[in-house]
Amino acid sequence: MSNKIKKLLSVMRQLRHPESGCPWDRKQTYESIAPYTIEEAYEVEDAVERKDIEALKSELGDLLFQVVFYSQIANEDGEFSFDDVVEAITEKMVKRHPHVFSNETFHNAEEQTNNWEAHKEEERNRRAALQKRSISILDDVPNNLPALVRAKKLTKRAARVGFDWPQTDQVIAKIDEELAEVKAEIYANTSQNCLEDEIGDLLFTVANLARHYKIDPETALKKTNRKFIDRFHFIEQKLEASGMSFEDASLELMEEHWQTAKTMLLKIE
Numbered sequence: 001m002s003n004k005i006k007k008l009l010s011v012m013r014q015l016r017h018p019e020s021g022c023p024w025d026r027k028q029t030y031e032s033i034a035p036y037t038i039e040e041a042y043e044v045e046d047a048v049e050r051k052d053i054e055a056l057k058s059e060l061g062d063l064l065f066q067v068v069f070y071s072q073i074a075n076e077d078g079e080f081s082f083d084d085v086v087e088a089i090t091e092k093m094v095k096r097h098p099h100v101f102s103n104e105t106f107h108n109a110e111e112q113t114n115n116w117e118a119h120k121e122e123e124r125n126r127r128a129a130l131q132k133r134s135i136s137i138l139d140d141v142p143n144n145l146p147a148l149v150r151a152k153k154l155t156k157r158a159a160r161v162g163f164d165w166p167q168t169d170q171v172i173a174k175i176d177e178e179l180a181e182v183k184a185e186i187y188a189n190t191s192q193n194c195l196e197d198e199i200g201d202l203l204f205t206v207a208n209l210a211r212h213y214k215i216d217p218e219t220a221l222k223k224t225n226r227k228f229i230d231r232f233h234f235i236e237q238k239l240e241a242s243g244m245s246f247e248d249a250s251l252e253l254m255e256e257h258w259q260t261a262k263t264m265l266l267k268i269e
Contacts, residue, residue: 008065009082012072030073037066038144049222095119117160137161148217151207159211171209178202227265234261 015025040063047055071082096119098104099112106112120140128135137160141153158164165171178201185195210217235257239249246254 008068009072012065012068016072016076025069028069028073030070033066033069037063037070040066146218148203148207148221151204152211152217155204155208155211165208165212168209168212171205171212174205175202175209178205230265231258231261234258234265 014020015022018026040059044056044059044063047053047059067085068082071080071085075081094101096116098115099106104115106115124139125135128139138154138157141150141157143150145153155164165174178198182195182198182202185198207217210220235254238257238260239246239254
């Protein structure tokens with residue numbers, strides 16, 4: 001273990017020291033720091049998207065600290081240490097890459113992916129056996145993933161056992177069906193819960209369509225969010241240049257600026 005890692009682990013131990021440590025760090029639990037872990041992961045992603053290498057270095061350090069934090073809590077509870085975490089992931093990567101670390105050969109990426117999934121299934125089976133419960137093909141798809149990401153993973157997992165539409169036209173037809181059901185709920189003016197269910201079904205099917213075309217729905221929606229922000233900023237700038245506020249502007253004028261932004265920003269892209 002490098003001296004720098006040892007120093008980081010020492011800093012963490014000092015922060016958690018029951019007498020001389022930081023009061024905030026001492027009172028933290030797995031549950032209390034979990035939201036920070038998610039936040040740090042998103043900040044890593046943000047740095048990557050912005051291509052800010054200095055920020056990426058900093059954010060990766062913050063994310064690493066989260067791993068060290070969990071490991072320290074577990075070590076205090078006599079469960080596992082940081083060394084155990086490193087050993088476990090090292091063994092997992094070696095086992096899942098026999099084409100790199102042994103003599104096994106894959107002829108294409110699909111074979112490699114199938115092998116990876118087979119190893120993951122073995123691990124799920126072992127966990128289920130240890131917990132003395134039945135195994136589900138949907139096991140270990142995390143509950144707290146962003147909903148679009150989880151929808152994609154759930155449908156991908158189900159597709160592995162044949163529960164999937166073989167043709168994308170069938171998925172598109174399902175989207176039309178779900179949209180019709182959303183409209184029916186709106187026109188029927190039924191409960192908010194019913195409408196929520198139907199909109200959820202529609203979004204789930206759209207995520208499935210994205211998977212069929214090998215598009216990550218979360219990434220696609222993030223791009224659309226960025227486009228919306230850029231175009232909305234353009235409207236703000238145009239109104240400000242005209243000495244107008246949103247209260248003064250008509251929807252028709254804002255739509256005109258929106259269409260101009262679409263054309264101009266598309267050329268820039």
